[in-house]
Amino acid sequence: MLNQKISQKISFYLDDLVTPIGKLINIAIAVLVLASAVSFVAQTYDISEVTRHRLNLLDDCILAIFVLEYFLRLLVAEQKFKHLFSFYALIDLVAILPFFLGAVDVAFIRLLRWFRILRLIRLVESQSLFKPKTEDIAILFRIIFTLFAIVFVFSGLVYQIEHPNNPKFHNFLDAFYFSIFTMTTVGYSDVMPQSDAGKLTTVLMVLTGVALIPVQLGELFKRLIKTANQSSEQNHKTMQKSVCSGCGLSLHDPDAKFCKICGTSLEVTNP
Numbered sequence: 001m002l003n004q005k006i007s008q009k010i011s012f013y014l015d016d017l018v019t020p021i022g023k024l025i026n027i028a029i030a031v032l033v034l035a036s037a038v039s040f041v042a043q044t045y046d047i048s049e050v051t052r053h054r055l056n057l058l059d060d061c062i063l064a065i066f067v068l069e070y071f072l073r074l075l076v077a078e079q080k081f082k083h084l085f086s087f088y089a090l091i092d093l094v095a096i097l098p099f100f101l102g103a104v105d106v107a108f109i110r111l112l113r114w115f116r117i118l119r120l121i122r123l124v125e126s127q128s129l130f131k132p133k134t135e136d137i138a139i140l141f142r143i144i145f146t147l148f149a150i151v152f153v154f155s156g157l158v159y160q161i162e163h164p165n166n167p168k169f170h171n172f173l174d175a176f177y178f179s180i181f182t183m184t185t186v187g188y189s190d191v192m193p194q195s196d197a198g199k200l201t202t203v204l205m206v207l208t209g210v211a212l213i214p215v216q217l218g219e220l221f222k223r224l225i226k227t228a229n230q231s232s233e234q235n236h237k238t239m240q241k242s243v244c245s246g247c248g249l250s251l252h253d254p255d256a257k258f259c260k261i262c263g264t265s266l267e268v269t270n271p
Contacts, residue, residue, distance in 0.1 A: 013025055036059060042055060045171050095115060117153060143213065146216060150205065
């Protein structure tokens with residue numbers, strides 16, 4: 001059993017994005033997730049067996065690191081049962097299931113690999129990456145990432161399902177092209193799923209987008225309106241600093257020296 005102080009340190013650094021060590025650990029995990037995603041996409045193209053073997057080796061190494069991280073998080077969690085069923089822990093579990101299902105159907109394992117991109121949600125949701133003044137940017141970035149994650153994951157799923165029997169899905173780009181035009185409701189219909197599983201996955205993709213994107217857009221609009229109201233109130237308070245003794249007008253610019261109505265010299269008062 002780990003020493004309690006060491007356990008607390010590990011738990012802190014695994015979620016920390018403020019200290020240099022915490023940033024390094026979490027950015028390294030994010031890089032591994034992206035490397036894994038690039039490896040998956042590359043393997044959908046016609047590449048040499050040597051390159052494919054190296055990419056598989058890279059994926060095995062990344063998977064081993066993810067397994068180690070998963071059990072490390074579980075080991076240092078104060079409430080282990082609660083941690084097991086938390087949102088992030090479930091995503092981590094899906095990402096490492098291929099490690100435990102090595103002897104099961106390969107197609108099923110390949111479907112699970114595409115969910116690894118969702119591990120970046122932990123990083124995107126972190127408030128430490130954004131200052132209070134950039135919360136609007138943080139929300140916008142979260143919306144963009146949500147849309148990208150939906151398209152990426154479902155493109156991978158559709159590709160794995162359709163590729164064996166549908167020549168229209170020759171590589172990941174074909175599936176990505178199909179997902180983009182389906183999500184935007186353009187639907188050129190030149191690339192379409194043929195299997196029932198592919199059609200069902202497409203329906204789930206659209207429903208997921210419809211359920212998640214409007215909610216986050218609503219959050220962004222609320223934030224923008226709140227920021228605009230706060231800015232308006234602040235400007236109003238600032239303009240009340242200068243009060244004209246001649247006509248009583250109080251709404252002057254902060255640097256005004258004379259009243260814009262009667263020309264009387266202004267006396268600056270405390271807001």
